Amino acid sequence: MSTPSTPVVQRTDDRHRYEILVDGELAGFTEYLDRDAQRVFYHTVVDEAFAGRGLAGQLVQEALTDVRAAGKRIVPVCPYVAKFLTKHDEFADLTDPVTPEVTDWLRTRLR
Template sequence: MSESTTPAVVERADAERRYEILVDGQRAGLTAYRDAGVQRVFFHTEIDEAFAGQGLARHLVRQALADVRASGMRIVPVCPYVAKFLKRHDEFADITDPVTPEVLRWLKPQLG
């Protein structure tokens, strides 16, 4: 996987409850969440096929998790990609909570 040479910008889209990564102003991917009190529960991450292989998912998730830290919240990695990222990047371990059956039960109706 190579790093992107195109500038990418990560923005939090509060109304859609997700972080988006933009390349040249075009949405290239997203990581979606729901908030449960002080926990930000990440449940889905995707990068558009046209932007695959550029390291955008890693950049997106790193910036999203940094924003969670800055906001004083905690991370719950239901999304497999976010969970994999956290296993490789322990700098967020201090603000990561485990995925529990209670969290999964809470999340299901949140997603409709």
């Protein structure tokens, strides 16, 4: 019987998302678009087959840590990322509010 490997989070720039892999299999992702110095997160999903393992939290934690390392700011349009930030104030210093300007910009970009 094999033991499960540690989940791995990677940034996939060409798809504008961070992915979490379990044993090499895509378990979930959080999508973003960059707007100047802001990384706007707009969607997060974990496959049902991987639910209940805390993968979404690990994924977002590592994504936001990467945003900090890149010197960017976070805009949490995604409800999951926004909820995560209410419990993790260590990212408060780099979080910008979701404004109508940002949501209009995002809507235009996602068309």
